[in-house]
Amino acid sequence: xxxxxxxxxxxxxxxxxxxxxxxxxxxxxxxxxxxxxxxxxxxxxxxxxxxxxxxxxxxxxxxxxxxxxxxxxxxxxxxxxxxxxxxxxxxxxxxxxxxxxxxxxxxxxxxxxxxxxxxxxxxxxxxxxxxxxxxxxxxxxxxxxxxxxxxxxxxxxxxxxxxxxxxxxxxxxxxxxxxxxxxxxxxxxxxxxxxxxxxxxxxxxxx
Ligand code: MN3
Numbered sequence: 001x002x003x004x005x006x007x008x009x010x011x012x013x014x015x016x017x018x019x020x021x022x023x024x025x026x027x028x029x030x031x032x033x034x035x036x037x038x039x040x041x042x043x044x045x046x047x048x049x050x051x052x053x054x055x056x057x058x059x060x061x062x063x064x065x066x067x068x069x070x071x072x073x074x075x076x077x078x079x080x081x082x083x084x085x086x087x088x089x090x091x092x093x094x095x096x097x098x099x100x101x102x103x104x105x106x107x108x109x110x111x112x113x114x115x116x117x118x119x120x121x122x123x124x125x126x127x128x129x130x131x132x133x134x135x136x137x138x139x140x141x142x143x144x145x146x147x148x149x150x151x152x153x154x155x156x157x158x159x160x161x162x163x164x165x166x167x168x169x170x171x172x173x174x175x176x177x178x179x180x181x182x183x184x185x186x187x188x189x190x191x192x193x194x195x196x197x198x199x200x201x202x203x204x205x206x207x
Contacts, residue, residue, distance in 0.1 A: 036080030043073035060157035079153035092194035137161040
């Protein structure tokens with residue numbers, strides 16, 4: 001059976017300072033993400049994980065294939081595992097600040113320009129009621145980028161949408177530093193987005 005492990009961060013806990021603080025990064029990764037990882041392994045085991053050997057993003061894309069008794073847990077813990085993995089990978093201490101390339105061209109088409117894309121995304125992110133995520137996804141049915149929101153740990157894969165960039169808008173992601181000021185968190189986060197990584201994800205889908 002596939003055993004999931006806590007993915008390593010591509011940078012050190014303090015390297016996203018001053019935008020994302022060290023203590024938040026450490027707790028978020030070693031406690032929260034670890035708990036989703038453990039929960040995913042336990043959930044898979046409880047439904048006989050050996051019969052679901054494919055990677056978690058494939059499982060989330062087809063949750064109906066999971067016995068109903070285990071579906072909620074797989075959705076939550078599998079989503080939590082996969083969402084956070086992407087969250088870490090799409091941040092960097094060396095952000096160059098703009099997507100460039102084909103991704104920025106797509107933003108120009110659907111959002112006017114990059115600055116307006118950021119504005120719309122930020123407004124959506126701060127509008128989330130309770131806990132959830134704000135996403136830039138690729139919708140392969142209509143061959144376009146979209147901004148979507150999901151609740152709790154629901155993954156865009158469960159909507160058959162390919163996540164390109166995701167922002168964790170659970171309080172555990174920002175409360176130690178920003179308390180209730182969610183917009184401050186969102187605006188800090190823009191400074192550490194790894195646009196090379198996000199742009200490559202987009203290019204791989206659209207080449
Ligand atoms: Mn989180």
